[in-house]
Amino acid sequence: METAEESVRATAQPLKGRIALVAGATRGAGRAMAVELGRAGATVYVTGRTTRDRVSEVGRATETIEETAELVDEAAGAAGRGIAVPTDHLEPEQVRALVDRVDREQGRLDILVNDLWGGDVHLDWSAGGQPAMWEMDLDKGLRIMRLGIESHIVTSHFALPLLVRNPGGLLVEVTDGTEEYNRRYRRPFFYDLAKTTPIRMAYGLGEELAEHGCTAVCLTPGWLRSEAMLDTAFHVTEENWREACAQAPHFAISETPTYVGRTLVALAADPGLARWNGRSLSSGGLAREYGVTDVDGSAPDAWRYMTEVDQDGPADVTGYR
Template sequence: MTDHEQPLAGTIALVAGGTRGGGRGIAVELGAAGATVYVTGRSSAAERSELDRPETIEETAEQITAAGGTAIPVRTDHSRPQEVRALVDRIAAEQHGRLDVLVNSVWGGDPLTDWEHPLWEQDLDTGLRLLRQAVETHVITSRFALPLMVARKSGLVVEVTDGNTARYRGSFFYDLAKSAVIRLAVAQAAELRPHGVAAVAITPGFLRSEAMLEGFGVSEDNWRDGAAKDPHFAHSETPAYLGRAVAALAGDPAVMEKTGRALATWGLYREYGFTDADGTQPDWSAHWADALEEEYGPLGEPLRP
């Protein structure tokens, strides 16, 4: 690629939780746009996380490199402040104090989410553990990474969530976690604005992650066959779509105009013109309005500060 095709050449990014899913998609697309990407998570070639899935940060790094970026995988447990401090110290030392993009995409909450029971029938320890895994990790990471951005008076923080409205997400602790992540973006935006640093939340639509493909019994090559099980799957999107949305934000010199907002792939593609990996432009909100709103009600207006 030419420098023009790599608008993020020279950019330093940290994607926390870049092992799989949306985090991996963001890491790869930031790399494709020319960034140097520190990709972190607990699943590495040396040791799997408790999720016991096969994806690793090294595999993400290989995809970043293949896309034309520079990848630096660092196994990090973002629930451990000392590990995050060491990670940020390493970035500061290796990049002369520079960090341009921080993506908080740590999740790992799928096995902790109870979709069947109300709060008063759920296991409390499991629910609180989900909050620690999905929210506290973001707080810890921002606490140590933000000083690099504040010192340079520039940068972008991206909080990855599910949904950009106040709509209830179907499970108490899941909803609390995903809503809290939006508030993390709003709160960081308020405190970072005087320092020229933007913070936003972003959601994909129906994300076709590795785990989702596995659950539907398909691969990315024949993913459309999954629509036989759930017709809404035909309107899903790849992690690359989310990644391209984040890369577009990171390359937007006017991104401060969006600080504090909860954004979505289905709104950003219209503004920036990016496509999914297959050249399409999925629009989950449009599909919801056409096929789901009558049964479930409107998706809702995006949250704004």
């Protein structure tokens, strides 16, 4: 008979024994999702291009995949672990080697998170108005396409055969914006394509994965208080983030990366997760469904807020967090 202590442990770590791969786990949402999967008991392979020996084109040496793996270890305790594997997901042979390693060491893959991006460095968000497609640098635009779309395709091509080996597997395409919100044009052109395509990927791959008893979804965090957003965009920290609302009042609806990590865990642990197959999901929407909160106990629903509240008007998050 299961003891009370064993029951509590199972509830606290519902993903114990699961194997996850978070592609693009160097920082932000990817790091938080990896850490929370580990906290829930999973063994998590974390990948990215920035290591303690090499910095990617994003240019942030302060976050590395080795650090992410250590944070996973710390959160997981004895149940799971973090395994850092430097990988450029635009290099098919590197991705093939990564998946072969997971197969060799674990023999299975239960959760694949495609959180690959890195395209912000090729966009000028400080510009008063974004240029038309034909005015943008074509090389930068095509690089955005590779980083935000091709990398996801390459990863899924090699990893999904391992995922479908066992029923119950989950593919998570990570993007910026829900299907409803992204019906509007997310200028500039290349950003719009990079962030709407994962929604369609989840829909299409959901059709194919369902044949193997697996599920695909597209998941978006809300306005994320990532490392770069805090220190580069607003020059604040997590401790004083509300000071940024003086510059951007609607930042009041923002959330920590941990929030989307917690909602991912709730989704992955749901025995009925197949009902979400092919869907566009958000951290705020899943939080309502599963009773998840952010680290401060609030439950921000950023995309509902940004859809329903006039972004040119005053900020009022009442009823949205």
